[in-house]
Amino acid sequence: NIKGFIFDLDGVLTDTAEFHYRSWQKLADEENLNFNRQINEQLRGVSRMQSLEIILAGQEVPTAQKKEWTDRKNEYYQEYLAELTKKNILDDMEAKLHQLKKAGYKLAVGSSSRNAKKVLKNLQISDLFDTISDGNSVERAKPAPDLFLHTAEVIGLEPAECVVLEDAESGVEAALAAGMIAVGIGPAERVGKAHLVYTSVSDIDFEEVLTKI
Numbered sequence: 746n747i748k749g750f751i752f753d754l755d756g757v758l759t760d761t762a763e764f765h766y767r768s769w770q771k772l773a774d775e776e777n778l779n780f781n782r783q784i785n786e787q788l789r790g791v792s793r794m795q796s797l798e799i800i801l802a803g804q805e806v807p808t809a810q811k812k813e814w815t816d817r818k819n820e821y822y823q824e825y826l827a828e829l830t831k832k833n834i835l836d837d838m839e840a841k842l843h844q845l846k847k848a849g850y851k852l853a854v855g856s857s858s859r860n861a862k863k864v865l866k867n868l869q870i871s872d873l874f875d876t877i878s879d880g881n882s883v884e885r886a887k888p889a890p891d892l893f894l895h896t897a898e899v900i901g902l903e904p905a906e907c908v909v910l911e912d913a914e915s916g917v918e919a920a921l922a923a924g925m926i927a928v929g930i931g932p933a934e935r936v937g938k939a940h941l942v943y944t945s946v947s948d949i950d951f952e953e954v955l956t957k958i
């Protein structure tokens with residue numbers, strides 16, 4: 746019996762996945778690191794430092810240097826965030842959130858991003874959520890189930906009562922590990938392990954989600 750929905754943020758509620766990509770690309774170009782859109786696919790849902798580790802692909806770099814690089818990437822990303830407004834909400838997600846809320850479901854955000862609260866504020870949808878879990882909420886990042894389990898606990902729901910919406914492979918894995926229903930958004934190669942898959946956010950049909958699972 747589904748009682749709540751936990752939304753990933755980047756790539757599900759808003760188009761910021763593209764800004765994360767551009768910020769990493771800028772850093773990679775400056776530092777001659779091998780990076781492109783294809784490598785970027787592996788960074789969805791992955792924490793900032795872990796993302797850099799994936800880009801480095803085993804290349805050894807001093808800790809202080811890694812810190813400087815991730816800080817710089819975040820500066821570039823925050824330049825995009827300064828321009829972020831309601832227009833950056835994906836498709837009709839806001840209307841869908843209102844419908845779910847009206848129907849009595851608990852709504853939450855479960856994002857790996859330490860910028861999540863700022864993003865939601867700029868999108869002007871913070872108030873729609875019963876709780877917002879972000880990159881500061883738990884230690885172990887996705888694909889560990891911790892972030893989603895923590896989120897369910899805060900809103901007082903059992904894992905099996907929650908549906909997670911995710912555009913990242915690591916996020917789908919985290920939802921499944923948490924014992925929740927996973928709805929994947931994107932190509933099957935990325936989110937195919939989810940219980941239900943939609944190609945894009947605009948295709949999500951919550952009536953169908955609730956009847957099919």
Ligand code: G6P
Nearest residue numbers: 755789790791793857858859860
């Ligand atoms: C999300 C995004 C990732 C990003 C991570 C950390 O999960 O999908 O691409 O690396 O958040 O974001 P942050 O804003 O803390 O650097």
Ligand code: MG
Nearest residue numbers: 753755756912
């Ligand atoms: Mg995402």
